[in-house]
Amino acid sequence: MEGEEERWDPERYVAFWINSSSRKVIRLHELRLRPLGLSMANAAVLLTLAEGGPLSQKDLTRSARVEQPTMAEMLSRMERDGLVCRQPNPRDRRGSLFSVTDLARDRLDLVREALVQGERDALSGLTDEEAEQLIRLLRRVADNVDRAAAPIQSPR
Numbered sequence: 001m002e003g004e005e006e007r008w009d010p011e012r013y014v015a016f017w018i019n020s021s022s023r024k025v026i027r028l029h030e031l032r033l034r035p036l037g038l039s040m041a042n043a044a045v046l047l048t049l050a051e052g053g054p055l056s057q058k059d060l061t062r063s064a065r066v067e068q069p070t071m072a073e074m075l076s077r078m079e080r081d082g083l084v085c086r087q088p089n090p091r092d093r094r095g096s097l098f099s100v101t102d103l104a105r106d107r108l109d110l111v112r113e114a115l116v117q118g119e120r121d122a123l124s125g126l127t128d129e130e131a132e133q134l135i136r137l138l139r140r141v142a143d144n145v146d147r148a149a150a151p152i153q154s155p156r
Contacts, residue, residue: 014141025122032114036107041066042078043111046104049084054097056089 010016029040038046041064048063049055055063061071075098078084083104089095100108123131 018138018141021122025118028121029115029118032118033111036110036114037081038083038107038111042074042083043115045074045078046083046100046108046111049098049100050105050108054087054099056092056095056097058095060098 026040029043033039033043036043044064045060048060052059052063057068057071057075060075061068064071066074075084075086079086079098082101084098085101086096086098089097123134126134
């Protein structure tokens with residue numbers, strides 16, 4: 001791209017392809033999870049709870065990298081749907097701990113299978129080495145973006 005006249009042609013930029021690919025992969029996962037009554041967001045919360053034991057809303061918010069109100073709303077819906085249960089936090093009287101219900105636990109293998117199949121579909125036609133290289137490259141891009149954004153985000 002160096003030396004070429006700068007004009008906006010979205011398909012020439014990595015951001016376009018990362019965004020497009022991400023949206024399509026998430027949509028594929030959503031389609032595979034829908035028959036289980038789940039979305040990517042609440043499937044991720046269920047898997048986190050299943051692997052990490054009872055967790056606070058604050059811990060789940062940090063893990064999912066979402067805002068506190070978003071997580072609160074999601075947990076309320078998941079509790080209503082019988083996927084998580086809330087219990088008092090013995091270390092914090094004001095807080096609660098969330099855990100997976102038996103109903104959700106019964107779906108976890110199907111959730112994992114759906115996500116693994118979605119990943120296989122997304123990487124279809126790539127060799128194992130190409131898939132690993134793609135992950136390495138995307139991690140480098142993510143690290144580059146974090147480094148570039150840090151001085152912009154920090155208060156002056």
